[in-house]
Amino acid sequence: MPTDTKGADLLHSLAQTTTSRRTFLRTASLSAVGAGALVACNKASGEAPVQGATTARSSATAAGATGGTMGAHDTSHNAVAPSPAAQADAMDAMHEKGIKAFPARTEGKGNQLLQPRIEKGVKVYDLTAKVVPWEVEPGRRVEAWTYNGVVPAPQIRVREGDRVRVVLRNELPESTAIHFHGLELPNDQDGVPFITQPPVKPGQTYTYEFTVPNAGSHMYHSHHNSAKQVGLGLLGAFIVEPKRPAAIEKVDVDHVMILNDGAHGYTFNGKSFPATEPIVARLGQKLRIRYMNEGMMIHPMHLHGMHQTVIAKDGWMQPAPWKCDTLNIAPGERWDVVVNCTNPGTWAFHCHILPHAESDHGMFGMVTALVVEK
Ligand SMILES: [Cu+2]
Structure with a gap:
């Protein structure tokens, strides 16, 4: 670049x-x-x-x-x-x-904010689990199992203390359920079939309702046949804004980056390089990145040109911010970092398990760029 x-x-x-x-x-x-x-x-x-x-x-x-x-293996007529x-x-x-080719255009964009319906003070989110074709990179269409037809699912963003209702309609060919990963909910809202609820069968609708207990960067995803269902796209960000944000949380750009490594390959927010989305900030701005790993492998995320200041782990603010340039994101983890965008240019930003990012044929998979504009 x-x-x-x-x-x-x-x-x-x-x-x-x-x-x-x-x-x-x-x-x-x-x-x-x-x-x-x-x-x-x-x-x-x-x-x-x-x-x-x-x-x-x-x-x-x-x-x-x-x-x-x-x-x-075909050297028989290989002259020179x-x-x-x-x-x-x-x-x-x-x-x-x-x-x-970066950033290459593809059909479909996930992780966009989902506006709730308000019913008597409750924020109501309708989610339909269904199978759709999904373009991971130009011309490569895969079968995706989605909430509302996108990977990642629409982003749910609420405030600490909000009353939330999530209405799940299952149009999949399998049973499913939603687990709200990171939220400290009453047991019967935890979304794990045969532990806290029956599976939601194909054609059924199931309603979750709770008061949002703890702030931070969380996730929602299937907790039924999940290696397949989450791998195919039944996942999304569930972000809870705190009642009293810390000073370090006041940023100019807030970027959610969901990592996955299932049947669709190595992806950021449902897309592989060169279809990944660049992060753009202006010189001097503060950027927050909310990493979420919905995959089955670790992904050490490496930003060129500027360090990352880690402020939260799994939604919990760190006792003191600490700095790194490569941050390991394990399955299920969320890490929040702040980047002071002090160094102008287009900077490579990628998973540092190199076979997740580059081959003889060039970059692919878990690669994007941070663009710091002057
Ligand atoms: Cu990786």
């Missing part, structure tokens, strides 16, 4: 790019030079450059497989191997195209 490019210019120019990375990879892997480069990449890095990515459906994996099939310089150029071209 060019650090000397103004964020707005970069975003504008990147938005004009219509080449999808998947299309590009397919094209590249079918061209003679591209196939040669992919063969070389596969050989150079050993067995499989992208098998660290557990998603068999990731385009990087698919492209890697295509590259391997095209040439790795490309020179190392040509191989490097071909590989770099793939990386560059991936970056230039």
Whole structure:
């Protein structure tokens, strides 16, 4: 990413790019030079450059497989191997195209604020669990299990002490239930089938109602067949604003970043790079990031150029803020950090388990950018 490019210019120019990375990879892997480069990449890095990515459906994996099939074991009519310089150029071209496609447009956007209906002072949220197609990155559509048709689910944002009702309609082919992860609710509102409630069968509607007890960055998700159901998208942010915010919580930009690593691949807010959303702030602004891990793996989140100040863990304010540049986010955890945006430019921002973020074919998965505009 060019650090000397103004964020707005970069975003504008990147938005004009219509080449999808998947299309590009397919094209590249079918061209003679591209196939040669992919063969070389596969050989150079050993067995499989992208098998660290557990998603068999990731385009990087698919492209890697295509590259391997095209040439790795097919040397019978391979007259002249490309020179190392040509191989490097071909590989770099793939990386560059991936970056230039960012931020790529895709259908559907999750994590948008859900406005409640107010009924006698109660904030009422209607959620319909249903299966929809979901575009994770340009041209890659997957089956998603969603609340209201988006991944992540619509964001619920309330205040400490609010009375909340959540009406769940199940249009899935399986039973389900909602667990409000992090909220210290009465037992019968905890959302775990056969422990605190019966499963909500297909076609049924189930109502949760409670007074919001504790502030912080929380989540809601399925707690039934959850490795599958949460992996497919039944998850969202449940943010509780405190009655008395701490001074350090007064920020200019508030960004929720939900990590997942299920059947859709490595995603931030339901999208894989280059379709991930950049975070944009102006020089001197304070940015809050609310990390939430809905996946099954740890993801150490690394921001280039500026440190992160950790202010809260699982919704609880830390006794004292502390600084880091890489913060490990384990499954189920929420970490809140503040970034003082003091360093202008477009900064890489990614999971530092590198096979979750980059392959021979370029960046993918858990990569985005923080753009600090002058
Ligand atoms: Cu990761």
